[in-house]
Amino acid sequence: MNVLLDHLDLFRDGFIGTVSLTATSALLALVLGVLIAGFRVSPVPPLRVFGTLWVTLLRNTPLTLLFLVAFFVLPQIAFPGISSYVLGVLALGFYTSSFVCEAVRSGISTVALGQAEAARSLGMTFVQTLRMIVLPQATRTVLPPLSSIMIALTKNSAIAGAFNNPELFSVQKVLSDKGYNAMVIFVWVALAYLVLVFLISGLFRLLERRMEVAR
Amino acid sequence: MSSSVLFDAPGPKARVRNRTYAVLGSAGLLALLGFVIYRLAIKGQLDGAMWDIFNYSGVRNSIANGIVSTLQAFAMAGVLSLLLAVLLAVARLSDHRAVSWVATSVIELFRAVPLLITIYVLWVGFFTSEPLWAVVIGLTLYNGAVQAEVLRAGILAVPRGQSEAAYALGMSKTQVMTTVLIPQAVRSMLPTIVSQLVVTLKDTSLGFVITYEELLYAGRQMANTILVDGENPYVPVVLVFGAIYVAMCLALSALANWIEKRGSRAKTGIKVVEAETATPEMGKAPGGPAA
Numbered sequence: 419m420n421v422l423l424d425h426l427d428l429f430r431d432g433f434i435g436t437v438s439l440t441a442t443s444a445l446l447a448l449v450l451g452v453l454i455a456g457f458r459v460s461p462v463p464p465l466r467v468f469g470t471l472w473v474t475l476l477r478n479t480p481l482t483l484l485f486l487v488a489f490f491v492l493p494q495i496a497f498p499g500i501s502s503y504v505l506g507v508l509a510l511g512f513y514t515s516s517f518v519c520e521a522v523r524s525g526i527s528t529v530a531l532g533q534a535e536a537a538r539s540l541g542m543t544f545v546q547t548l549r550m551i552v553l554p555q556a557t558r559t560v561l562p563p564l565s566s567i568m569i570a571l572t573k574n575s576a577i578a579g580a581f582n583n584p585e586l587f588s589v590q591k592v593l594s595d596k597g598y599n600a601m602v603i604f605v606w607v608a609l610a611y612l613v614l615v616f617l618i619s620g621l622f623r624l625l626e627r628r629m630e631v632a633r
Numbered sequence: 634m635s636s637s638v639l640f641d642a643p644g645p646k647a648r649v650r651n652r653t654y655a656v657l658g659s660a661g662l663l664a665l666l667g668f669v670i671y672r673l674a675i676k677g678q679l680d681g682a683m684w685d686i687f688n689y690s691g692v693r694n695s696i697a698n699g700i701v702s703t704l705q706a707f708a709m710a711g712v713l714s715l716l717l718a719v720l721l722a723v724a725r726l727s728d729h730r731a732v733s734w735v736a737t738s739v740i741e742l743f744r745a746v747p748l749l750i751t752i753y754v755l756w757v758g759f760f761t762s763e764p765l766w767a768v769v770i771g772l773t774l775y776n777g778a779v780q781a782e783v784l785r786a787g788i789l790a791v792p793r794g795q796s797e798a799a800y801a802l803g804m805s806k807t808q809v810m811t812t813v814l815i816p817q818a819v820r821s822m823l824p825t826i827v828s829q830l831v832v833t834l835k836d837t838s839l840g841f842v843i844t845y846e847e848l849l850y851a852g853r854q855m856a857n858t859i860l861v862d863g864e865n866p867y868v869p870v871v872l873v874f875g876a877i878y879v880a881m882c883l884a885l886s887a888l889a890n891w892i893e894k895r896g897s898r899a900k901t902g903i904k905v906v907e908a909e910t911a912t913p914e915m916g917k918a919p920g921g922p923a924a
Contacts, residue, residue: 462651462658486853486871490867490871491871494678535638544640574747577839587749603754607750
């Protein structure tokens with residue numbers, strides 16, 4: 419108990435760090451993921467190839483390796499001296515976007531064929547069909563896998579802690595380096611993550627219920 | 634490409650437009666790639682001397698050692714996590730309230746806590762001098778919990794008639810579980826189980842945070858210690874190690890897809906789940922966990 423009370427501000431900063439890393443990279447992953455999913459079903463072959471490559475490469479690379487790319491290779495190419503927060507968000511967002519893309523793509527394939535056919539026969543273009551007809555209806559089936567992806571993202575953000583980002587893992591690291599009992603800190607950090615995970619799955623359950631339609 | 638329902642078969646105008654987009658898109662990507670190569674060349678990361686390091690036997694040896702210790706941790710964690718998964722899944726489905734409650738809390742705890750933190754705590758608290766065991770036990774706990782949920786979903790998805798028939802034959806609870814339910818559950822969930830094994834393989838790379846000398850750690854050491862003309866060979870090392878990881882994971886994913894295809898051909902009446910549906914946080918497989 420003392421560890422928590424004595425270092426309340428450290429724990430608070432760590433919690434806020436985890437939440438902010440997760441939220442920012444979730445936003446990036448969602449935007450990129452939907453865009454790339456659009457690429458993968460588009461009528462333009464090079465875009466489809468690009469989407470497939472993107473997903474295959476990112477899904478089969480360990481996230482830790484992506485962090486190494488972000489922290490050691492990216493500054494060599496452009497933007498030297500970029501903050502470790504932005505680099506962490508980039509690595510997390512890009513990695514997660516490949517999973518979001520696959521979830522959205524399988525959601526698109528669950529929308530009834532007649533919907534897209536009707537949209538096309540009304541003269542809608544590909545972008546219109548996807549944006550106004552198919553994606554809104556796909557949202558419902560995409561939500562459950564998206565919830566698991568977001569929970570995984572929350573946990574993956576711990577890796578950013580090993581790369582100079584203040585969040586819950588670095589709290590654990592700093593305090594065990596100071597000589598506190600690792601297990602005691604673990605209990606508090608684990609509790610914080612449990613709270614976050616329950617919040618996210620609760621949020622998605624709420625969304626699912628609001629999206630529900632009687633069929 | 635008239636097979637997609639999302640767009641019409643392109644007419645002459647659409648074909649021209651698509652071709653324009655294709656050219657523009659390709660040009661954009663090529664420009665980006667060119668910029669990256671140009672910048673890297675300026676920094677000297679693409680010089681022959683930088684890549685020459687892979688010709689030294691010391692470097693090759695450390696790559697080989699890295700692969701071996703990654704595979705070693707993966708093999709141990711894979712086997713142990715599957716054993717733990719069977720145990721946890723059966724315990725969670727147990728009729729004894731206390732047993733199932735304990736299994737549920739173990740599963741929920743280790744699924745919710747980041748693997749990195751579990752591994753780190755195991756390392757600091759118990760295995761300071763043997764990081765291999767911290768990695769293996771951490772991976773086992775996390776993946777065991779996830780695989781247990783996959784297996785449980787599989788067990789619940791087995792038609793009721795199967796266990797009812799087995800009980801009617803006078804089988805005991807243990808017999809029903811081990812000879813009727815688990816074999817069918819494993820068979821239908823095999824693609825998902827293998828996909829989760831791919832995740833296990835990727836997660837062995839977390840060992841580098843606690844100085845376990847696996848593949849990524851070897852790469853990091855190499856990039857930090859070798860100097861070619863006063864520059865660290867980050868780019869060659871990242872590209873080579875990335876390629877090794879992607880190749881290993883793709884081989885395992887291919888196995889999952891092959892099992893799925895093979896399973897859907899067999900006429901056993903057991904439905905095999907799609908390998909592609911495996912998300913990083915699997916567990917809501919078809920059949921779904923009971924409420």
